[in-house]
Amino acid sequence: MFDKIVLASGNQGKIREFNHLLSDLGCHVVAQGELGVQEVPETGSTFVENAIIKARNAAKVTGLPALADDSGLVVQALHGAPGIYSSRYAGSDATDESNIDKLLSELAEQTQRSAYFTCVLVFMRHADDPSPIIAQGRWHGQIAQARHGEQGFGYDPVFFCPRTGRHAAELDKSEKASVSHRALALSVLLPELTKVLGG
Numbered sequence: 001m002f003d004k005i006v007l008a009s010g011n012q013g014k015i016r017e018f019n020h021l022l023s024d025l026g027c028h029v030v031a032q033g034e035l036g037v038q039e040v041p042e043t044g045s046t047f048v049e050n051a052i053i054k055a056r057n058a059a060k061v062t063g064l065p066a067l068a069d070d071s072g073l074v075v076q077a078l079h080g081a082p083g084i085y086s087s088r089y090a091g092s093d094a095t096d097e098s099n100i101d102k103l104l105s106e107l108a109e110q111t112q113r114s115a116y117f118t119c120v121l122v123f124m125r126h127a128d129d130p131s132p133i134i135a136q137g138r139w140h141g142q143i144a145q146a147r148h149g150e151q152g153f154g155y156d157p158v159f160f161c162p163r164t165g166r167h168a169a170e171l172d173k174s175e176k177a178s179v180s181h182r183a184l185a186l187s188v189l190l191p192e193l194t195k196v197l198g199g
Contacts, residue, residue, distance in 0.1 A: 004028045004029075004030060005027055005028070005029050005064065005067050006030055006031075006032050006058045006062045006064045006066045006067070007029050007031050007058075007066075007067050008032050008037070008042070008055050008057065008058035008060070008066050008067065008068035009031065009032065009054070009068065009116075010031070010033050010039050010184070011087075011153075012153075013018060014155065015031050015091065017173075017176075017177075017180075017182060018084060020177060030064075032061075032066075035061070035062050035064075036061070037057065037061045038061075039054075040053060040054060041053075042054070042084070043196075044070075044072070044084070045084070046084065047071065047072065047075055047119075047120040047136075048070070048122070048134060049122045050120075051068045051070040051122040051134075052068070052122050052124075052178070054070065055067065055122045056069035056124060057131065059126055059127040059129070061122050061129035063126075065123065065124065065125050066124050067121065067123050067128065068121070068122050069120060069121045069185070070084070071086070071117065071118060071181060071182065072084055072086030072117070072118060073086045073154075073155050073159070074117075075112070075113075075115040075143060076112060077107060077110045077112045077113065077114075078106055078107070078179075081106075082099070082103065086155070087090065087099070087154070089103065095171075096153060097102040099155065099160055100129050100147065100155060100157065103155065104146075104158065104165055106142055113144075113194055114141075114142055114158065115141060115142060115143050115179070116138045116139055117155075117159065117181040118136065118137070118181055119135075119137050119138075119180075119181040119182045120134065120135070121133075121134070121135045121136075121182075121185045121189045123189065123193055123196070124136055125196065133189060135182075135186070135189035136185055137182065137183065137184025137185030137186070137187070137188065138184065139161070139180050139181035142159075142162070143155075143158045143159065143160070144158045144167060146158070147167075147169070148166075148167040148169065148170055149166070149167045149169025149170035150174075151168075151169050151170065151171060151176070152168050152169040152171070153154055154181060155168075156169035157187065161179060164179065168180075
């Protein structure tokens, strides 16, 4: 039984979302920054590779089991971009606003605006874990013409969710937790994680 897990992320939006999604888990989830873990370069070519890199780094530095995610926006008309570069789509110092501005600019002449958020979650018991638990979720929708909503983070203001009829940034935490890519990935991960935590 683990009583503490390090979350391999410095993204405050993700930390808030995970705290909400993992509120029923019987252990304490601590953001890696609180334990002195520096962010590691994401040198993988896939979401899975990047999540493993982050989880392994956090576990190695802290000696704790680690949970990491790598997530991003995949836009069909842009051949999968921003993809693994979602957080830095507009450059290494990109903000949510500048990333959205670039996305809307790239799609200005496009009528095909299908997209999905994807999330890969990786749980590693320790840094040398040979069989990490890996789960994936996808949230399908469309890129809107303009921003709407004040909730969420990242591309949420321009991601329209047909299932709810609203933009992601218009959903409260509970609504988002029922449809989001992170929630879907977590629903796959949790049964496996429960076995580990209870073992």
